Amino acid sequence: MPSRVIFGASTRHQLAAELERLGLKRPLLLSTPQQVGMVANLGATLPQVAGYYGRATMHTPTHITEDALAQLQSLNADSLVALGGGSTTGLGKALALRSGLPQIVLPTTYAGSEMTPILGETQDGRKTTIRDLRVLPGTVIYDVELTLGLPVLISASSGMNALAHAAEALYAPDANPVTSLMALDAVRALARSLPRIVQNPSDLSARSDALYGAWLCGTVLGAVGMSLHHKLAHVLGGSFDLPHAESHAALLPHTVAYNAAGVPEVMRQLAGALGTDTAAAGRYALNGRLGNTLALRDLGMPESGIEEAADIAMEKPYPNPVPLERGRIRDLLACAWVGASPQE
CATH class of the missing domain: 3.40.50.1970 (Rossmann fold)
Incomplete structure (x- = not known):
């Protein structure tokens, strides 16, 4: 760009x-x-x-x-x-x-x-x-x-928001070797810096590392298309006025799990960059370490909104590594609503 x-x-x-x-x-x-x-x-x-x-x-x-x-x-x-x-x-x-x-x-x-x-x-x-x-x-x-003045909890959720860009960039239909390299380096930078920021918000080195990761995530977000995760995040924000970064953080483990079977190599790379066994569980665990809100209900989403959000998500087709099925999306949202472990 x-x-x-x-x-x-x-x-x-x-x-x-x-x-x-x-x-x-x-x-x-x-x-x-x-x-x-x-x-x-x-x-x-x-x-x-x-x-x-x-x-x-x-x-x-x-x-x-x-x-x-x-x-x-x-x-x-x-x-x-x-x-x-x-x-x-x-x-x-x-x-x-x-x-x-x-x-x-x-x-x-x-x-x-x-x-x-x-x-x-x-x-x-x-x-x-x-x-x-x-x-x-x-x-x-x-x-x-x-x-440096960014509160710890906002830093953590904002960082997970950035990680969502990197994850979807890796399985975007127009991904390329350069964007994939940038996305994986972004995951590594944020995975190592965000826990350090939570421990010491004044750590300038960790803050710099996180900002570098965020720049990479933003760059790949602007270069390639996004999929289910970003669609759902926009639905939750636009229709239910949920906080943007916090919604991204709560959703990310579940949208990664939804797509896991369709892009196993990408999931292996994501897990490796996080230093975890699986990509979805690794993101869920990272959310917990950072103190992010795990449940959409705790962000203000009504339980009745699960069905509405699933309907809106299906209104317009968009690229995704695995087929978009209303029932599965509804189950994804229900799992995220209670903050349960992602279902791969």
Whole structure:
């Protein structure tokens, strides 16, 4: 993907120079409500800003995008700077799609969305996805220091979200040797770094390793197609407003188990990268070690939603290593709803 990546420690201080290099003078700075202080500190390092928008929301609801777009137009901004995780990055992408303005992203989580030309938007309880180079950020500034304040539980679930990208990249219909190498290295990097972060959230080396893994995961997510796991994650987010990263983490062992029989060599590689006997059980065990929520019911999904989610997942066909069967998907969701061990 044609993005410029700046990676290291204290790299956020290169934002002003990057805006100058691009000839941009009036950025609109985006954040979630929880990160308005952080984005204000970032804006103070710039010679000029058009303004701030601090209402980025999970799953990129279109009414928030329209509100931000009105402010963007009133301020006559010439660019977008997004500081945060998938919520803020998603808003920046949605605004870029509608305005044509260039984007710079400074990630604070391991979501990986910043490396993809993919935008997921939610309207009327349904989340839809588009793939369009117009939403791909032009510059991504990875500053490991921005992840030091990421709470342990969010770090853990965000890291498992990234691992989902790597897993599905390995059995994507358009996978290739390069994306597969990147995906496996990402799994190794995250498997060794996330437990260290849980033990010591200030471990800069572990944080850097995790951010490197997240960059790899985002890169492969943007390069190849995704399958059942990402479809179900979008259903849970768009239709039930479940937290994005936590839903990915809870689902991942079960979607891997669903596909295990269809791609045994990929499962062997995934298990090897994790250092476990099987891929699905290894991810379930890693979730437990990291303290992630194992059950969808504990994330707010109603039991009645199992049938609805299975129906939505079957509405539009999409590539998957094994056939998509409503009954099996329903059983997968039921298992994930109670947080039981995955059924291979």
